[in-house]
Structure formats: structure tokens, C-alpha cells
Amino acid sequence: MKLRKKCQIILISSMTRGVELVGYAWLYQRRLFDLDWNSSVTWWLAALGVDLGYYCVHRLVHEVSIGWAAHQVHHSSEEYNLSTALRQSVFQKFFAFGFYLPLALIGVPLPAILVHMQFNLLYQFWIHTEVVSTLGPLELVLNTPSHHRVHHGANPWCLDKNYAGVLIIWDRMFGTFEAERPKEKIIYGLVDQPQTFNVPWLQVFYYRDTFVKAAKQLTWADTIKSLFYGPGWCPGSPRLGFPLPDSHNEPRKKYNPSLPAIVELYLFSHFLVTLYLQQVLLNNFNSHSCASVLLHILYMLVTLGNFGALYDGWRGAVLLEALRCVAFLFWSVQSPLLGGGALETSVRYYSAFSAVVWAGLALFRDSLVIPPSGGKKKKQ
Structure with missing residues (x-):
């Protein structure tokens, strides 16, 4: 099913990539600084900028309900392996590219951004695994399989943690880091796991849930909050909702229908x-x-x-x-x-x-x- 999702993503990307490139090029023509294309400083700045941009995008699509409606499909797998990395959102790119546009204003050339966006994406592929345990001192700096397993957990202690792409330092700096707990089994998937393998439906079903929830609110303020606060928010709760009960730590039966x-x-x-x-x-x-x-x-x-x-x-x-x-x-x-x-x-x-x-x-x-x-x- 992951390959079928990737097929969808390529189709949509073919229609949106041009808009992204034109927008970056337009801002780059109005840049505040001229950075040398051949300087290693420019390329290191691009690497850090792209990784910080990814952290911001990733945090937004987790902590804003309408963004989570796009991103949730990546977390909908109840298995955690390399194929999980291919389970990507068709619509998340509409939230994402704007976070990289400030790099155009400071003069980072578009080729450097595109190269490091690909490197960043490739790095994230291999961390979707349960085979690798921990990597010693590298755990302090890099996003590792151990850290990313926590990010994909549906356990209460795993939610809204470890948003990093390559460098885990952003989570440590901004208070969203959570170490893996060896004695606690991580439950993968969504908190409310959809019982379907319908690929297009998995891409869009949470939008329906989000707008139905918004329509049920009694005030305009709560309607707006239901869209732009966390997916677990309800009237009277904190921005990201109340903590989930410990019962969500218990193992659950995986959805796994079979055909001849x-x-x-x-x-x-x-x-x-x-x-x-x-x-x-x-x-x-x-x-x-x-x-x-x-x-x-x-x-x-x-x-x-x-x-x-x-x-x-x-x-x-x-x-x-x-x-x-x-x-x-x-x-x-x-x-x-x-x-x-x-x-x-x-x-x-x-x-x-x-x-x-x-x-x-x-x-x-x-x-x-x-x-x-x-x-x-x-x-x-």
C-alpha cells in the first residue's frame, strides 16, 4: 500500500512543483544578501536552514488540526519499517514550502535548497526501522531510529515529540524531545486508527472529521480553535488537548484483512x-x-x-x-x-x-x- 501512496504523491507533485519554484525564484530576485554559490558556508547554511524549516513544518502539521489532516496519513501505518517512509501525504506540500521561502530572502540559491531538501528526505528514509537500536553519542545530535520510533508512537508519552528531520538538536532546544523507553512497547499508528486500506480515503478522511468537528462548535472562536489548535483540542482544554489516559498504552489488534x-x-x-x-x-x-x-x-x-x-x-x-x-x-x-x-x-x-x-x-x-x-x- 505504501507504493500506491507514493504513486499518488508523484502525480500531485507534477502539478505543484512549478508554483513552488517560481515563488522561490521571485523572492530570490529580491534577496537581502548575495551569497557565493561556490562557498561552503552557503551550502552549510542551506543545510541548517532546510533542516530547521523541516522541523517547523513538521511541528505545524502535528500541532494544527488542519495540518494534521494532511500529515496523519504518514502515521497511519500500524507497522514501522522502511516502507513506512513511503506513506506520504499528498497535501502536506501545500503547508510546507512557505517555511523555506525566508532562505530566498537571505540569498540562499535555489539549487542549494533543492539539493539539501533531497538529502534531508533521503536521510529520513533509513530511520524508519526497528532493526537499529541506539547509536551512542550520535543520539545527542542526530535524529536516529530510536528517536523517530518515539515520534511514530500512538502512546500518550510519544505524542507531539521528536519532530526533527536530520538534527535532533531542534527538539532539544525547543522542548519537544522525548527519549525512547526501552521497557515500554511503542504502539504504531493513529490514536483513533482507521480500519481501511483505501489509499485515497486515508488521504482525505481526516479533513471530513476536522470540518465536522468545527461545524459542531457553539461559538465562532471555538470553530476557529478547532481548525488551528491541536487535533486533540476541545472547548476548555489546553491548545493541544488533555493528556490521553494510560489505557492508550495497551496493545491493540492490527487491521490486517487478507484476500486469496x-x-x-x-x-x-x-x-x-x-x-x-x-x-x-x-x-x-x-x-x-x-x-x-x-x-x-x-x-x-x-x-x-x-x-x-x-x-x-x-x-x-x-x-x-x-x-x-x-x-x-x-x-x-x-x-x-x-x-x-x-x-x-x-x-x-x-x-x-x-x-x-x-x-x-x-x-x-x-x-x-x-x-x-x-x-x-x-x-x-
């Missing part, structure tokens, strides 16, 4: 087709009209969403999968989607066969999820 092995193999193969379709779109982005790009994105989002819906046992997912295969078949005949040739033809035949199979299944089954007992799942 042949269905999982099918979904994986169609995911690879979708991934390739995304790459073809990105490689030929300029040759597509705006309507064509949006149609591609819509199709891929429906595809990813329905894969998750099949795991969730959603009523109608079986029929929707048949319709999705038919849509791909007709669309591909009208306008080659995968570059034409033998690959395109093979996928067309595969989609036609898949459509027939799924249509047949839809006559008899609403869901293919295997119940925990191993028996047949009743129609919902």
Missing part, C-alpha cells in the same frame, strides 16, 4: 500496470492536454482506491473492478496508454479477461476478503 493469493497476485500485476501508466504520463507530460492529464490522474486514483476497497470488503468493489477493466480496455483502444506495441496489446487482453472474471464474481460475491476464521464471508 491469486487475487493479491492479480492486484499486484495491475498495480505494476498503473505504475507504468504513471511513468508514461510523466515522460510525456507536455504532450497531454490538461483534460487528458486530469483523466489519467482520475483513472489512477480510482484504481488505487478500488484496490484498497477490495481489501476492505467494500460492497460494490468487485463490480467496480470489472467496470475499471472495461474502462481501461476501451480507453486504450481509443488512445494507446502504454506506448502501444506488444505490451499494450497484452494488457488489453489481460484487462478483457479480468473484466469477464470480475463481472462473473459480481453476480455471486460482494467481497473476497477471507474472514479470520477462514470461513466464507457473508454478503454485506
